Amino acid sequence: MPRNTTPGNDTPSTSAPGLTRRQALLGLAAAGTTLAMSPGSTSAQSNASARIVIAGAGAAGLTAASRLSRALPNAMITIIDKHERHYFQPGYTLVGSGVWDASQVITPTQRFIARNVEWVQADVAEFDPEGNRVVTSAGVSIPYDFLIVATGLKLDYTAVEGMDESLIGKHGIASIYAGPEAAAVSWTAMGRFLETGGQGHFGRPATEMKCAGAPLKYALLTDDRLTQAGTRSRAELHYHAHNKGLFAVPPVNVKVGEIFVDRGIDTRYEHVLTAIDPGTKRATYMTPDGPVDYDYDFIHLIPPMRAPDAIVNSPLGWQDGPYAREAWLEVEKHSMQHLRYPNVFGIGDINGVPRGKTAASVKWQAPVAVDNLIAFMNERPMEASYNGYTSCPLVTRVGSAMLIEFDYDGNLTPSFPFIDPLEESWVSWVIEEKALKPTYYAMLRGLA
Amino acid sequence: MDDFNPISLYAIAEEFLGIWLYAGLAAAALVIALYVVAYSRGMPIGGAPVRYAALIGLVAGIVAMILAPPLTQAGYHQLLAGIDFVLLALIGIGVFVGALLTLVPVFALMGYGRRASHPIALTSPR
Numbered sequence: 001m002p003r004n005t006t007p008g009n010d011t012p013s014t015s016a017p018g019l020t021r022r023q024a025l026l027g028l029a030a031a032g033t034t035l036a037m038s039p040g041s042t043s044a045q046s047n048a049s050a051r052i053v054i055a056g057a058g059a060a061g062l063t064a065a066s067r068l069s070r071a072l073p074n075a076m077i078t079i080i081d082k083h084e085r086h087y088f089q090p091g092y093t094l095v096g097s098g099v100w101d102a103s104q105v106i107t108p109t110q111r112f113i114a115r116n117v118e119w120v121q122a123d124v125a126e127f128d129p130e131g132n133r134v135v136t137s138a139g140v141s142i143p144y145d146f147l148i149v150a151t152g153l154k155l156d157y158t159a160v161e162g163m164d165e166s167l168i169g170k171h172g173i174a175s176i177y178a179g180p181e182a183a184a185v186s187w188t189a190m191g192r193f194l195e196t197g198g199q200g201h202f203g204r205p206a207t208e209m210k211c212a213g214a215p216l217k218y219a220l221l222t223d224d225r226l227t228q229a230g231t232r233s234r235a236e237l238h239y240h241a242h243n244k245g246l247f248a249v250p251p252v253n254v255k256v257g258e259i260f261v262d263r264g265i266d267t268r269y270e271h272v273l274t275a276i277d278p279g280t281k282r283a284t285y286m287t288p289d290g291p292v293d294y295d296y297d298f299i300h301l302i303p304p305m306r307a308p309d310a311i312v313n314s315p316l317g318w319q320d321g322p323y324a325r326e327a328w329l330e331v332e333k334h335s336m337q338h339l340r341y342p343n344v345f346g347i348g349d350i351n352g353v354p355r356g357k358t359a360a361s362v363k364w365q366a367p368v369a370v371d372n373l374i375a376f377m378n379e380r381p382m383e384a385s386y387n388g389y390t391s392c393p394l395v396t397r398v399g400s401a402m403l404i405e406f407d408y409d410g411n412l413t414p415s416f417p418f419i420d421p422l423e424e425s426w427v428s429w430v431i432e433e434k435a436l437k438p439t440y441y442a443m444l445r446g447l448a
Numbered sequence: 449m450d451d452f453n454p455i456s457l458y459a460i461a462e463e464f465l466g467i468w469l470y471a472g473l474a475a476a477a478l479v480i481a482l483y484v485v486a487y488s489r490g491m492p493i494g495g496a497p498v499r500y501a502a503l504i505g506l507v508a509g510i511v512a513m514i515l516a517p518p519l520t521q522a523g524y525h526q527l528l529a530g531i532d533f534v535l536l537a538l539i540g541i542g543v544f545v546g547a548l549l550t551l552v553p554v555f556a557l558m559g560y561g562r563r564a565s566h567p568i569a570l571t572s573p574r
Contacts, residue, residue: 399522425529430520438463447459
């Protein structure tokens with residue numbers, strides 16, 4: 001149970017009956033000024049003082065910290081992350097296909113640390129939810145009343161036999177997920193493939209993963225770049241789907257399948273990459289009929305993903321069920337509250353929920369987790385709910401995309417009713433290439 | 449959509465434009481000031497200033513529409529959906545209106561409408 005928590009006093013609301021016209025106008029002006037000066041859309045506010053620790057300063061952690069710092073002016077908020085650079089990960093696809101430069105996705109983390117938030121530059125090495133504390137990689141024990149787990153996930157490159165992160169950019173191996181530099185050298189590797197042609201391999205792991213659309217995007221962008229280079233006829237592109245579909249949402253699956261056929265991208269279903277031999281450029285896939293080897297000239301390798309070691313070694317991960325193997329955080333899928341440790345909440349890629357490992361999901365999860373944390377702190381019902389919203393601007397070419405958004409139930413939930421989510425458009429590309437990053441940065445500041 | 453509130457829109461615009469947002473706001477304030485000055489001096493806002501501003505605005509709007517896809521690294525063949533042409537038209541209209549509103553007081557203060565309404569006599573009155 002939380003310690004050192006002052007019972008919350010919600011900001012009271014007042015009303016003045018019998019307003020004169022002048023008073024009403026002054027009130028409207030004051031409201032407008034207040035609206036302009038009070039950013040963010042977290043509805044919950046509290047004067048409670050509590051110690052809140054946020055593990056991770058990625059998209060989820062920074063967004064939560066910004067919102068909490070406004071909602072809880074008296075709380076002690078500590079964010080723990082060793083990384084001095086913040087990466088706009090949705091931009092990796094654009095870096096890896098030569099649309100952006102790597103520098104466009106890198107910003108100092110300090111820029112987004114809210115004013116009254118303490119930043120501990122270390123990793124969380126140990127989670128002790130029974131003792132309500134975390135231990136940093138520097139060996140410092142930090143107690144908390146409430147914990148937000150926003151660690152992100154671990155890219156497990158070594159789970160692919162023969163693979164190591166240092167091989168990215170070499171031997172025809174691309175992998176945009178490992179970071180801006182990896183995305184940049186992936187573009188270089190693609191560049192070589194654009195000249196030589198040959199066998200191009202794409203696919204995804206069988207585990208839960210972040211941005212499940214990126215493997216498809218990268219295949220389509222490679223096809224587009226080959227077409228632009230005039231060497232498409234020299235290449236054969238193969239997409240290795242980990243199961244019997246290309247996308248988990250049925251109408252999108254159909255649409256992507258049609259695009260792949262139209263663009264001459266061969267699909268191999270139920271193929272999961274298990275090993276790679278960079279020297280001979282041979283990839284091994286596990287299929288229902290056993291392992292199969294293919295030669296490749298260019299491969300976009302996406303590793304299996306799982307919870308970071310500190311979560312795996314803690315009691316916070318799912319103990320059974322489909323999310324237990326990778327130890328994803330055991331949270332209730334609507335409230336973001338941990339199912340066994342009620343003073344623990346999760347946001348972002350670490351969560352073991354049916355959908356929601358995208359930046360857009362963070363944008364919807366963070367306010368829910370923050371509002372519910374504050375409600376729980378004040379012993380009120382938690383009413384905020386996350387519906388599984390996930391967004392995937394599925395880039396189909398340089399200059400066109402489909403703006404696909406959906407919820408837990410696989411319902412398409414377009415934010416813009418005038419944009420057909422299953423129609424390739426320049427407008428969706430403009431949103432991807434121009435609007436997403438500023439919206440993301442505004443989110444990190446707790447303002448969107 | 450949650451982002452369509454003034455605070456979020458302002459924050460997103462700030463992140464997108466950076467210092468140019470404030471330059472734009474300053475420019476807008478300057479244009480407003482030019483209108484005030486023009487009105488206070490009795491300068492004609494309609495007529496010739498509007499025609500000249502509209503002509504330049506039209507050219508600017510067309511140029512903006514031509515440049516918009518390449519500025520997003522897209523080709524004209526990527527204009528696939530109906531909404532793409534709507535956006536292109538909105539860009540053109542927006543630039544036209546912006547140029548029009550900006551240049552009208554400029555031309556008015558330069559006296560473009562005033563010369564026509566105050567002709568100079570070439571002969572002395574008898």
